[in-house]
Structures are given as structure tokens and as C-alpha cells.
Amino acid sequence: MIEKVGVIGSGTMGFGIAFQLVSNGTKVILVDSNEQALRFAQLKLSEYLKIFKEEGYLFKDSDEAIMQRITFTTTISEVANCDLVIESATENLQLKKKIFKELDQICHQQAILTSNTSSLKLSDITKNVVHHKERVLLTHFFNPAHIVPLVELLKGHETQQTVYDEVAQFMEDMGKVTIEVHKEVPGLVANRIQTALAREALALLEDGVISEEDLEKVLFAGPGFRYASSGILKIMDFGGLDVWRIVLAQLQPEIESNVRKFDILEEKVVNGQLGVKSSSGFFDYPGKGLDELVIARDRSLIKQLKTFKEMNGGKINA
Ligand SMILES: NC(=O)C1=CN([C@@H]2O[C@H](COP(=O)(O)OP(=O)(O)OC[C@H]3O[C@@H](n4cnc5c(N)ncnc54)[C@H](O)[C@@H]3O)[C@@H](O)[C@H]2O)C=CC1
Numbered sequence: 465m466i467e468k469v470g471v472i473g474s475g476t477m478g479f480g481i482a483f484q485l486v487s488n489g490t491k492v493i494l495v496d497s498n499e500q501a502l503r504f505a506q507l508k509l510s511e512y513l514k515i516f517k518e519e520g521y522l523f524k525d526s527d528e529a530i531m532q533r534i535t536f537t538t539t540i541s542e543v544a545n546c547d548l549v550i551e552s553a554t555e556n557l558q559l560k561k562k563i564f565k566e567l568d569q570i571c572h573q574q575a576i577l578t579s580n581t582s583s584l585k586l587s588d589i590t591k592n593v594v595h596h597k598e599r600v601l602l603t604h605f606f607n608p609a610h611i612v613p614l615v616e617l618l619k620g621h622e623t624q625q626t627v628y629d630e631v632a633q634f635m636e637d638m639g640k641v642t643i644e645v646h647k648e649v650p651g652l653v654a655n656r657i658q659t660a661l662a663r664e665a666l667a668l669l670e671d672g673v674i675s676e677e678d679l680e681k682v683l684f685a686g687p688g689f690r691y692a693s694s695g696i697l698k699i700m701d702f703g704g705l706d707v708w709r710i711v712l713a714q715l716q717p718e719i720e721s722n723v724r725k726f727d728i729l730e731e732k733v734v735n736g737q738l739g740v741k742s743s744s745g746f747f748d749y750p751g752k753g754l755d756e757l758v759i760a761r762d763r764s765l766i767k768q769l770k771t772f773k774e775m776n777g778g779k780i781n782a
């Protein structure tokens with residue numbers, strides 16, 4: 465039974481994972497080597513409880529009860545008696561290997577150890593794990609983790625199926641949607657699809673086929689609008705597999721398939737136009753702080769999450 469969870473790293477993702485856990489009834493030990501990051505996560509926790517309430521998304525428990533469930537600490541040994549530890553520290557293989565080696569030594573034998581890595585291989589991260597090698601998983605959340613339902617799950621080469629099943633059930637009980645990745649491929653599934661989509665979008669933009677503004681509309685008013693309720697296979701079923709067969713044959717030779725650097729992206733990064741974090745990317749964000757923009761994004765995603773739940777009969781997992 466997973467009753468107490470350690471989260472390593474209180475940054476963008478660690479905060480979201482911890483928020484999802486405590487707001488759904490689970491005790492959390494949130495660890496970060498940076499005291500300031502912990503303080504910021506603590507501040508964000510109470511701010512987001514207010515935001516969810518303002519958006520009409522209510523949790524079972526009071527804010528006080530939720531806040532009492534979380535411990536903020538710079539000491540990793542405080543997760544020793546956690547049933548599950550989710551590592552969500554900086555995307556650096558040596559750092560993650562070091563953290564997992566430490567967790568392997570300090571955590572009790574029945575603890576389950578997982579990583580939220582975006583791009584590293586679980587087998588590399590857990591190379592030095594000895595005592596928990598049958599109890600490791602990759603649990604890949606999506607930003608913002610406190611709102612986006614998906615968690616991609618991948619077993620380690622020696623992970624017990626019962627461990628996988630327990631984590632999958634735990635995630636779904638706290639309102640996430642889980643999928644099982646059956647082979648350890650770089651980027652798992654969603655990031656590969658997201659990358660293929662971004663490649664074609666940037667190619668069309670760079671080749672002058674479409675403007676930035678209209679490229680945005682293409683997705684949120686077109687396929688993206690549908691993706692909120694149907695995956696690609698249902699969309700193909702609705703469209704007719706005979707038609708899709710023709711379209712795939714026609715368009716595959718046409719769409720971008722090269723490994724290419726996009727000048728339009730290179731120029732922006734070189735010029736320091738990094739997106740909302742630098743107030744300018746493909747679009748400008750004059751006079752708005754990063755937090756203000758993130759909160760505005762989250763308010764719209766919370767509205768979307770409420771509709772997503774209603775469409776699935778009140779449960780996230782239909
Ligand atoms: N940012 C994103 O959109 C997504 C990121 N991820 C993955 O989640 C993980 C974390 O990413 P972010 O939250 O974006 O990074 P971040 O940079 O916002 O946060 C990382 C946190 O880890 C802390 N940290 C570093 N070393 C530590 C240690 N030894 N012990 C405890 N804490 C330590 C840092 O102080 C920082 O607060 C990465 O593996 C990343 O690939 C996964 C999905 C989406």
C-alpha cells in the first residue's frame with residue numbers, strides 16, 4: 465500500500481507531482497538540495513490551492529489538511545520510510561545515478577523507486593541499484609504535472625509486474641491516466657509523437673507555408689481540439705481507414721523526414737528569445753512575469769481538466 469511518497473526535486477515538475485499527491489490525500493516528503501527552491505514550492509502550493517478553488521475545482525480536504533500532509537526538506541534520508549520515491553531532479557544522468565544509488569541504500573526493502581526523466585534511459589539511471597532492482601520504474605509526468613492527466617510508465621528490465629500494477633493503480637486512484645510503454649525507446653511515446661509534430665510544424669513555418677498565428681490555430685482549433693476526446697486511432701476509425709490509407713501513402717513522401725536544424729529556432733535561441741522564460745519566443749509577452757503567464761496557462765488548463773472529467777463521467781480514467 466502506497467501511503468507516503470518521497471519526491472526528489474521541487475522544481476517545475478517536482479512541485480506539480482507533489483501538489484497532485486497531497487491534494488489527493490497522500491503524505492509527501494518533498495526533497496530539494498536548494499532551500500530556496502523548497503520555499504518557492506511551499507509558496508506555490510498554497511497559491512495553487514487558491515487558484516484551483518477560484519476555478520471551481522474543489523478537493524476533498526481543506527487547504528489546511530492538504531498543507532499538513534507535506535514536509536519540505538533538504539535531507540534525502542527523510543524519504544527512507546516512504547513507500548514510493550519519485551525522482552524529479554535536474555535532467556542529468558550522473559546526478560540521477562547518484563540519487564538512485566543513495567535511495568537504494570537508504571530506502572526500506574519494499575520501497576518503489578521511480579524517475580520522471582524526459583529523455584534518459586531508466587536502465588542507465590538505475591545501473592547502480594542493487595537492493596531495489598525489482599522495484600524500479602520510469603514514471604513520466606507531463607508539464608504541468610498537477611493538471612495534465614497523463615503518466616507514461618515503463619518497467620525496468622527486472623521490475624516485478626506486481627510493482628508496476630501497484631504504481632499504475634496508485635496513479636489512477638489519484639486522478640492520473642497511465643499508459644504502459646513496453647520497450648525502452650528514447651523519448652518513450654508522447655515525446656516522440658510531440659517531436660514528430662513539432663518537426664513538421666517548424667518545417668511548414670520555416671518554408672513559409674503558414675504564419676505563427678495560424679499555425680497555433682491549426683492545432684488548437686483542429687486536430688488538437690479533437691485530441692481532447694479521441695486518440696489518433698479513433699480519429700482514423702471515424703475518418704475511415706480506407707481514406708487514411710490513401711492519405712498516408714500520398715503524404716508520407718511529402719512530410720518532413722530529415723534530421724534538420726531549423727534556422728527559425730536556432731536564431732531565436734542564439735538571440736536569447738527562449739519563450740515565456742525570456743518574455744519573447746515565437747510570440748512576445750511584454751510586461752508579464754513568467755509566473756503570471758504560467759498561472760494564466762494553468763487557469764485555462766484547469767477549466768479544460770474539469771471538462772475532461774465531465775466528458776469521462778466524472779472520472780479522469782474512463
Ligand atoms: N520541464 C518539463 O516540461 C518536464 C521535465 N521532466 C523531467 O523532470 C525532471 C525535472 O525537470 P524540471 O522539474 O523541469 O527541472 P527543474 O530544474 O525545474 O527542477 C529540478 C530540481 O531538482 C533539484 N535538484 C538538483 N539536484 C538535486 C539533488 N541532488 N537532490 C534534490 N534535488 C535536487 C534542483 O534544485 C531543482 O529544484 C527532469 O528529469 C526532466 O527531464 C519531465 C516532464 C516534463
Ligand SMILES: O=C(O)[C@@H](O)C(=O)[C@H](O)[C@@H](O)CO
Pocket residue numbers: 581582605606607608654655658
Ligand atoms: O511535454 C512534457 O511535459 C513532457 O513531454 C516533457 O518531457 C517535456 O516537454 C520535456 O520533453 C521538455 O521540457
